[in-house]
Amino acid sequence: MTQKTLCPYCGVGCGLEVLPPAQPGKAVHRDSDGNPTWQVRGDRAHRSSKGMVCVKGATITESTEKNRLQYPLLRDSLSDSFRRVSWEEALDRIATEIKTVRLTHGSDGICMYGSGQLQTEDYYTAQKLLKGCLGTNNFDANSRLCMSSAVAGYMQSFGSDGPPCCYDDLEQTDCAFLIGTNTADCHPIVFNRLRKHHKRNRHVKMIVVDPRKTKTAEAADLHLAIKPGTDIDLLNGIAYLLMSWEKIETIFMDECTKDFSHYAEVIRHYPPALVARKCGITIDQLETAARYWANSERVLSLWSMGMNQSSEGTAKVRTLINLHLMTANIGKPGAGPFSLTGQPNAMGGREAGGLAHILPGYRMVKNPQHRATVEQAWHLPEGRINPNPGRDAWEMIRGLETGEVGLFWVAATNPAVSMPDIERTKKALLKSRFTVYQDAYYPTETAAYAHLVLPAAQWGEKTGIMTNSERVVTLCPAFRNPPGQAKADWEIFAEVGRRLGFTEQFSFTSSADVYQEFVELTRNRLCDMTGLSHERLQQEGAIQWPCPESETATVASGKRLYTDLRFPTNDGRAKFAAFHSNGLAEPEDENYPFVLTTGRLYGHWHTQTRTGHIPKITKMHPYPELEIHPRDAKNLGLEETKEEKWVEARSRRGKARFRVKITKAIAPGTIFIPMHWGALWADNAEANALTHPESCPISKQPELKACAVQLIPISDP
Numbered sequence: 203m204t205q206k207t208l209c210p211y212c213g214v215g216c217g218l219e220v221l222p223p224a225q226p227g228k229a230v231h232r233d234s235d236g237n238p239t240w241q242v243r244g245d246r247a248h249r250s251s252k253g254m255v256c257v258k259g260a261t262i263t264e265s266t267e268k269n270r271l272q273y274p275l276l277r278d279s280l281s282d283s284f285r286r287v288s289w290e291e292a293l294d295r296i297a298t299e300i301k302t303v304r305l306t307h308g309s310d311g312i313c314m315y316g317s318g319q320l321q322t323e324d325y326y327t328a329q330k331l332l333k334g335c336l337g338t339n340n341f342d343a344n345s346r347l348c349m350s351s352a353v354a355g356y357m358q359s360f361g362s363d364g365p366p367c368c369y370d371d372l373e374q375t376d377c378a379f380l381i382g383t384n385t386a387d388c389h390p391i392v393f394n395r396l397r398k399h400h401k402r403n404r405h406v407k408m409i410v411v412d413p414r415k416t417k418t419a420e421a422a423d424l425h426l427a428i429k430p431g432t433d434i435d436l437l438n439g440i441a442y443l444l445m446s447w448e449k450i451e452t453i454f455m456d457e458c459t460k461d462f463s464h465y466a467e468v469i470r471h472y473p474p475a476l477v478a479r480k481c482g483i484t485i486d487q488l489e490t491a492a493r494y495w496a497n498s499e500r501v502l503s504l505w506s507m508g509m510n511q512s513s514e515g516t517a518k519v520r521t522l523i524n525l526h527l528m529t530a531n532i533g534k535p536g537a538g539p540f541s542l543t544g545q546p547n548a549m550g551g552r553e554a555g556g557l558a559h560i561l562p563g564y565r566m567v568k569n570p571q572h573r574a575t576v577e578q579a580w581h582l583p584e585g586r587i588n589p590n591p592g593r594d595a596w597e598m599i600r601g602l603e604t605g606e607v608g609l610f611w612v613a614a615t616n617p618a619v620s621m622p623d624i625e626r627t628k629k630a631l632l633k634s635r636f637t638v639y640q641d642a643y644y645p646t647e648t649a650a651y652a653h654l655v656l657p658a659a660q661w662g663e664k665t666g667i668m669t670n671s672e673r674v675v676t677l678c679p680a681f682r683n684p685p686g687q688a689k690a691d692w693e694i695f696a697e698v699g700r701r702l703g704f705t706e707q708f709s710f711t712s713s714a715d716v717y718q719e720f721v722e723l724t725r726n727r728l729c730d731m732t733g734l735s736h737e738r739l740q741q742e743g744a745i746q747w748p749c750p751e752s753e754t755a756t757v758a759s760g761k762r763l764y765t766d767l768r769f770p771t772n773d774g775r776a777k778f779a780a781f782h783s784n785g786l787a788e789p790e791d792e793n794y795p796f797v798l799t800t801g802r803l804y805g806h807w808h809t810q811t812r813t814g815h816i817p818k819i820t821k822m823h824p825y826p827e828l829e830i831h832p833r834d835a836k837n838l839g840l841e842e843t844k845e846e847k848w849v850e851a852r853s854r855r856g857k858a859r860f861r862v863k864i865t866k867a868i869a870p871g872t873i874f875i876p877m878h879w880g881a882l883w884a885d886n887a888e889a890n891a892l893t894h895p896e897s898c899p900i901s902k903q904p905e906l907k908a909c910a911v912q913l914i915p916i917s918d919p
């Protein structure tokens with residue numbers, strides 16, 4: 203029987219239809235190894251993707267067959283070999299370790315590091331265990347490395363998290379402003395929709411801001427190859443021009459926003475000549491960008507890691523939102539600031555409280571009323587939830603270094619590749635007193651640092667919910683059994699909770715039960731999902747939130763937030779905020795003269811735990827290449843010949859070796875390295891051997907996008 207589900211790779215959230223390997227009258231569908239495997243095709247009825255899929259979605263079932271972890275494995279020390287153990291022994295051991303650490307370190311000695319690969323039910327159960335039952339807010343997710351600056355920007359400007367736009371806006375905009383996003387490669391189906399609209403409508407403009415001439419930039423009417431770290435200067439420079447041309451919406455600002463006057467004072471310091479010089483673009487380019495904004499009724503901004511992964515990520519996001527507020531480009535079709543999430547359920551994680559400073563239903567741990575509501579819902583005593591945010595991702599690594607963290611529990615992510623300053627991360631993991639690694643795959647780079655390894659069921663093997671970047675909620679049903687003894691993540695968390703005595707809190711018998719409890723905590727919140735249930739989603743297909751209980755018929759067209767131009771702040775007004783840029787946390791200098799920027803490739807996903815096993819994708823991207831401009835290559839003595847060239851890239855933290863790709867697509871002075879290769883996939887080619895953990899003081903998102911490096915040509919890799 204055909205199953206409708208969601209692609210579990212990226213935040214675009216494309217609908218899929220999955221069919222069993224054998225279909226009447228057809229040859230058995232097989233993977234590249236010749237084994238029967240489920241077939242996948244795009245779901246034409248899915249509102250977000252309309253039947254489209256990229257290479258990752260099209261090959262997803264092949265990836266779920268390989269390198270699967272099937273049984274719990276345990277060892278007492280990292281120098282021992284693993285031995286297979288029963289679930290009983292594994293779960294008892296975690297419960298014992300938690301009790302021990304609470305005595306020796308306190309509850310804050312326990313940390314869990316999850317990921318946007320988890321389904322909403324997994325996230326929610328983990329929050330209840332950590333933040334509720336154990337009284338520590340030390341749950342963070344790899345979303346911290348991905349979009350926590352967008353969360354903080356929305357929170358501070360609008361009073362709540364939640365992307366205000368929907369994908370239908372891609373086809374209704376007059377001007378798409380893409381900044382810090384290679385959408386064509388990283389969110390391909392979003393880009394397909396935008397590109398079609400752009401091609402069909404001559405008046406529609408596309409501006410792309412990126413130091414690299416990516417596939418996205420090639421499609422643009424205007425490509426602004428700004429110097430890394432000058433985004434705020436550019437955005438303030440556009441604001442300066444809009445203000446001096448009187449292309450601002452004063453009535454909207456008077457009625458719906460506040461703090462414009464201070465912002466207006468600050469942007470007076472950004473005249474075109476200064477901004478163009480700082481950003482490394484021409485005045486004409488800057489004016490063209492501002493003119494496109496000024497002449498468009500509806501401007502839609504899209505962004506992702508290029509803005510978020512920055513030591514001033516929140517300031518960048520808020521500075522972009524300022525432009526929308528001053529031109530009233532929000533709350534109407536085709537307009538608004540729209541962050542694209544990296545992970546398939548990063549949005550569900552945000553809704554369920556899956557970061558160290560938040561609680562379910564877009565609540566904040568610092569807010570006493572929010573804590574009280576959640577404690578009550580969880581039948582826990584008043585004061586159980588810690589009033590302080592827990593450790594963010596990097597603070598967890600710091601806690602391992604200092605010994606303040608006594609139990610580190612990793613679920614569905616691979617920090618031994620994805621964290622900044624990877625050698626320091628690995629040293630910290632080596633010092634861990636007890637690490638639990640819960641994942642679908644084995645081996646991985648992080649499993650090598652674990653004491654206890656738990657096999658998790660994954661997409662297609664457990665039933666749960668995922669929310670994509672446009673707030674569309676899709677039920678992902680189980681359509682086959684998990685391999686070996688693998689269990690759903692939420693079941694593992696619940697079983698540990700029950701072993702710790704929280705039987706009432708973890709009496710769920712299905713993920714549908716978990717979801718019903720979760721949606722109650724969204725009642726009357728911006729992300730109200732009380733009208734949703736597994737049953738309804740099964741019957742009606744994907745539904746976009748907000749979807750309160752009162753909304754019984756599915757709304758077919760895309761919903762936007764803030765259409766009434768009221769915002770969830772105390773006074774209902776959105777807030778301007780003025781920022782000057784501090785530039786990069788580690789700018790280039792005499793010793794380290796290049797700025798390294800990192801990013802994704804079209805075919806690969808994160809640390810390759812899935813895509814590294816798919817021949818079609820590994821053929822597409824067989825190894826990592828360092829991109830460098832011909833002028834820089836020449837200065838290093840790397841002539842453009844057919845011969846393979848290699849360089850060693852060195853930063854203040856580490857070094858790595860790469861084949862060189864000489865290309866004018868990258869600006870002089872900047873180099874690019876893809877982030878997908880960990881120690882399992884290539885020798886000494888880890889991008890994060892070079893990166894640093896300096897982060898945004900508000901969002902705590904590390905500046906993975908930029909650091910200073912030197913390059914040494916080498917002959918022998």
Ligand code: SF4
Pocket residue numbers: 209210211212213214215216251254255256257258259260389390391392
């Ligand atoms: Fe999956 Fe993202 Fe590709 Fe869609 S664009 S098929 S969600 S990886």
